Amino acid sequence: MQMQQANSRFEQLLSSQGERRKKDPPTYEGKFGEDLELWIFATEEYYANKRGIMEADTSDFVTMISSSLGKSVLNWYRAFSSDCDATGMPKTWQLFKTKLRKRFRPKDFEYNLRERLFQLKQHGTIHEYVSSFQDLMSQSELDISEMEKRFYFQNGLRAETAKKVKELSPRFLHEVIEIATNF
Template identity: 30%
Template structure:
């Protein structure tokens, strides 16, 4: 939603919340109906986009999401295609926004199959973006 708001240059908190709730479904839609009912009763307020994000994350993201992501990252291995490995690694990085760049590179490299690891070492990759770009070039192998 934030990509959409940026592209559409939407900056108003109320518009952002009102637009987002249109896309909620299943348990998220039920959650919003309950929250909205409480708001209408004056029991509660969600006045900003940041507050909305905080509330929805509190409801649907496990409190230990970073720990779970770190455990998955430590066990992540390149066993199938490089593409699948890159997608899984990148999705885990979204759960670990505070991870240092050198640590990202370390975990990415450590999970690769030896032939891919050796090729990235041979090319002397210096950061995670370069490592992912080089790994994507290896997809043909």
């Protein structure tokens, strides 16, 4: 009987752990240099099981995530919320992301991002360079052609690695990365 009670308690513990909330949702402070796109991605992943309300034409999702905003972003959100209420427009996730980017991204963000990609150089290991490159690439909202990706990536490689990549003329970024990693 005691063993049965212990097993029952153990099963209850296991099931309650499964229901327990995962770690806290990502927060966005709106600080200079903070990766807005990474926060958007992390938020969408965190709430993946709520995709239905995320994509709905209602304010429900944005209202739910507003508690994950830092002070300066929350002040902006208050004005955004008032504007939406005044015009009768729902605070949809799409509208929220568009307005958030407009407010917290530098005006010339995509151009500056291209500059940073062009100036990025491999100083450490190839794996560190790949990580830095992919971090910058993930911030772009615009499509970047495979040739442009190759150009930026190859431009920052050490000379001997870049020469090897050029000799093999890969068409896709993943091929360039593979060649550089194996060189």
